Amino acid sequence: MATGGFSADTSDEVFDYVCSMCKEQNKTVNAAKYCVDCHDYYCSDCVNIHKSVPALKGHKIVDKEVGQEGKLPMVPTERCERHSYKPVDMYCQSHHIVECYTCMAVDHRTCQDVFYVPEFVKTRKNVVPEFLQRITNVETKLQDFLKSFNRECTDLQDNKLKEIDTAKRFTKSLEERIKEAEKDAIDMIEKRYTKLNEELQKNTDNVQKEVKNVGSTRADIDSIIQNESQAFVSMIFGGKSVSSAEKLCRNAEMIKLGRRVKFLLNPQCESLMAKKLCLGKVKCLSYSFVRNGEFNIKLSSDSSSCAIYGSCILADGSVIFSDRDNCTLKLIDGTALNVIHHYKLSSKSWEVCCMDNNEAAVCLPDEKKVLVVKVNHELSPERFIRVEFSCQGISFHDEKFYIADGTCLYICTTNGAILKTISRDSSGKSMFKSIFNVSVCRYNRRIFVNDIRLGVISLDIDGNIQHVVSNDIKYAHGLTEADNGKVLACGYSSKNVILLDENGAFEKVIIKDGLSGPMALCFNCSTGRLYVPNFQKDVVQIFELEDVD
Incomplete structure (x- = not known):
């Protein structure tokens, strides 16, 4: 503890009583004495000054410990701004204000709940600690x-x-x-x-x-x-x-x-280029979308309503849709928004993904095959990849396929050889119930799968579950990579599109109105355009990024 007369402006020491005169000079000095008449505490130097004033010679000076022992009330040391010689020792509960006796008599003479601070705090022991807790909370x-x-x-x-x-x-x-x-x-x-x-x-x-x-x-x-009264005033x-x-x-x-x-x-x-160039436009990306029309993808040769189970965006901005019920791959011009080519498949197709070198791969689960097609303004079959399981969801990353068959996720070579199977956690418990979509994020190599029973599941590259999003999406069926590692997913039953952050946690609902059972979606990061096919409605809705400040 500091001793009387020692200046502690930069000290970390704790003072139970501070010299009143030093405090007026913005100095923090430990008090040694107490004046019963002035209701003030004084350090060793200031008490000598006090004794030298003729008008104060009759005042009773005692050791500060007298107050600590309970022989004198612990009183505030704060001085009134209007009456500098009087302590701020009165409290009006109605107005929640403290003043000196004179101020209180003038300004609050009609108030009924005016208290002497030392007496008031005796019955309010928790007031200052609760206030300190309030400070802690706000800090x-x-x-x-x-x-x-x-x-x-x-x-x-x-x-x-x-x-x-x-x-x-x-x-x-x-x-x-x-x-x-x-x-x-x-x-x-x-x-x-x-x-x-x-x-x-x-x-x-x-x-x-x-x-x-x-x-x-x-x-x-x-x-x-230690001075509860002054602490209350402060x-x-x-x-x-x-x-x-x-x-x-x-x-x-x-x-x-x-x-x-x-x-x-x-x-x-x-x-x-012949005119003044404009590379593009800048938007404040908060993933808010506005609807900007729709286009029809039904062909005259289609025997059923369009049931789009997969989609992907190519480097040139064109879009491929996998129409399961019509057993057809459809190539869409991303600018003209029409079907420019289609390829009739040998069986019903599920998810489709883009590969390198203008290639795409589509799942044919009934045949246990993956068909690779070349895309150059038209769809040309290149080769089949045979697998040992009923492939439904597919993604391509780092020269490897990530393929789902409902309960397992397989990591395969480009020839279909299984490199790794992900299906059970470290305790041996099954991780999935019914997964139909897979997306491997190029930004952070995180794996996303849609399980129609469990929700959207994110895994690290080793296959460990990081997040499961289920409350905000129902019958999850459709994934597309957004930007900065984020992912968009759609729900068939919830009829919405949600945004997942780069860690796979739910961020917000992107679209919740006007959708009809979406089973697929794809996002063009370059143009900010989102394509959402309406299941068995033959149309694809277009949403554009909204510029939100």
Whole structure:
């Protein structure tokens, strides 16, 4: 414990009583004496000054321990701003305010619940501890928000760099005339990023400010915590800063994070080279979609309604749909939005995935085959891959097939040889009940499967389950990779599309109205266009990324 007269402005020591005169000079010095008449505590130096004042010579000076032993009441040391010689020792419960006796007599003479602070706190032992707990709670929330904002700042910065890199890669095939367009694209990204970052920084600064304020309030109370009366007074004075922090916490809870800058390429860029170039447009990517029409995919040769069980996007923006009931693969022009070619299959097809070199692979479960087709403005069969199981879901990554047959996930070579089987966890329990879709994320090599009974399951590359999303999707049947490792999934029974984050956890519902039993979907990351076939309705709905600030 500090001794009387020692200045402790930068000390970490705890003082049970602080010299009142030193405190007026913004110094923290441990008190040694107490004046019964002044109701003040004094250090060794200040008590000598007190004794030298003629008008104060008759005052009774005692050791501060007298108050500690209960022989004198523990009274506030705070002085009234209007009457500097009087202690703030009166409390009006109606107005929740503390003042000196004179102020209280003038301003609150009609109030019925006015108390002398030392007497009031005797029956309110938990008031200050509860206030300190309140500070602890708000400090925890503020720190959590600060961490979230800092992470968001880092992610937003990484996102900006990634999208700029996207724009730069697109310009490599063009000559000097696109340099101006590249600059325009980067400026758009920078402006949108700056706007988002400024808003994020403003929120971060507000949180930091409140962290400092509540920390200061805590420090004031901690420094005189043994003096319950003064601690109560400091609590009242600090209530405003804590209330402000709590209000900020409530406001911060309403702040929506996750907005990202998205650079969307212009598919008609090459045809615009004779004019002022525009590489694309920048959108704030929060995965909000607006419906932008539909198109019909039924052919005159189709004998049944279209039952799309799989779809994929090719590098040139064209789309392949697997029409199970009509045993047909359909190639769609991503710009004209019509069927430009189709291939009649030997049996009913399920999921289809894109491969490298403009190839695609489609599952034929009844034949236990995977058909590989070449795509060059038309669909041309190349080879069959025989497997030992009824293949239904399929994805291609790193020169390997990931194929599902309902209860097992097989990792196979390009010839169909099984490299690994994923079906049971470490305890031997079956992991799946009925999986029909597979998607391997190129961004982080995470595996996603749709189990119509369990939901959307995400696994690491070794096949260990990381997340299962079931409450927000029913009869999950359809997966497509989005951007930055995120994945979109649709539910046949829930008639919705949901977004999963890069870890496989549920993020939000993307589309919940207007869908009719979707069984497949595909997303073009370059154009921001989402295709969702309506099951047995012969039409594909188109959704575009909405620019949300």
